[in-house]
Amino acid sequence: MKQFLKRLREPSTWAGISALGLIFGLPPGTVDLAGQVIAGVAGLVAVLAPEKAQS
Known part of the structure; x- marks a missing residue:
């Protein structure tokens, strides 16, 4: 889940989602x-x- 959220913060991810949608x-x-x-x-x-929690 952490990796997924990290990817969602990247502008290139949104550009790719937009391109696929179009x-x-x-x-x-x-x-x-x-x-x-x-x-x-x-x-x-x-x-x-x-x-x-930090150890």
Whole structure:
């Protein structure tokens, strides 16, 4: 999960998601909305997920 969240922070990931969405025929506004929703969910998970205890 940590690796997934790390990837979601990278601009190249969002560029790739947008390109795939456009290739599959989604309108640009829909692709942008999907990206915002995914980023919001990832942000919420980052806020709510507990950090590992340091030893």
